[in-house]
Amino acid sequence: MNNAQDYRVLYVEDELEIRTRYSLYLKRFFKDVYEADDGVKAYEIYKQKRPDILVIDINIPNLNGIELLRKIRKNDHNTKAIMLTAHSDKNSLLESMDLRLTKYLIKPVSRETLKSALDSATAELIKFNIFSKKILSLKDSYHWDNDSKELFCNNLPIALTKNEKELFHLLCLKPNSTVSYENITYELWPEDINDKYSAIKTLVKGLRKKLPEDTLENIRSTGYKLKTV
The missing domain is CATH 3.40.50.2300 (Response regulator)
Structure with missing residues (x-):
């Protein structure tokens, strides 16, 4: 063993x-x-x-x-x-x-x-x-540090909210694979909140503004996928 x-x-x-x-x-x-x-x-x-x-x-x-x-x-x-x-x-x-x-x-x-x-x-x-423990490389000189949960562009940190960090970290654990809506809501909102899907959509919208274009892909009726280089 x-x-x-x-x-x-x-x-x-x-x-x-x-x-x-x-x-x-x-x-x-x-x-x-x-x-x-x-x-x-x-x-x-x-x-x-x-x-x-x-x-x-x-x-x-x-x-x-x-x-x-x-x-x-x-x-x-x-x-x-x-x-x-x-x-x-x-x-x-x-x-x-x-x-x-x-x-x-x-x-x-x-x-x-x-x-x-x-x-x-x-x-x-x-x-x-x-x-x-790996550093995930993204497009346009962006990368994500899994240990510190920080996003960088040209080695300069990009500010993320707490929930943006948690969502992005979750996606980084399964790069290029779909993370389901259910998994996201389990991790970010273990307590019940109204309309979790709208909350995810709003969170993703904010994240996309801080990432290279097409980094986050919506998989229809399923969840989201992080695309790495």
Whole structure:
């Protein structure tokens, strides 16, 4: 499991024997392994420790696995998640489809199967971390610094509002790919506001005035795409 020692895992399982056995296994690979036996405790640990990977059993008390991950996903779409369930539940699988799972595993889960899922999660993290550190080059001597969240033209900073920065950063995480309206509203306005689509349109209109022409492309009825050089 390459570079696993750089990452932290939160393992949520209410059965003590299983949790103890697999926590010991996880500690062989990862920097830190946090444990919780219910969804409420898990959410508190998540907020305090900010793990990189979540391994969650669906059938945990107080806040089930899907409810827990849905709560986390309101503001966090980058932490990797592996969901475990004791049986093939089509309804649970459908419910979890929009939660950006790395893997959905049916219990009992062998160590080899879990390791394969964790390998996928760490590979996604490595790819994301390498990409997120890059400077993105745009047209006409513009570039975006992913670390500082700053836009430059000829190495001179261009002032952006807070929401303009957040939207542009989100688009820069997936250059030349469409970022959906739903993803944008999740990230910028986790709370309910009236007419989010008009709010996005207004924000994009302001951003376009500060960018080279045709940098932001509207994908009809879907979202927006950032075009890089």
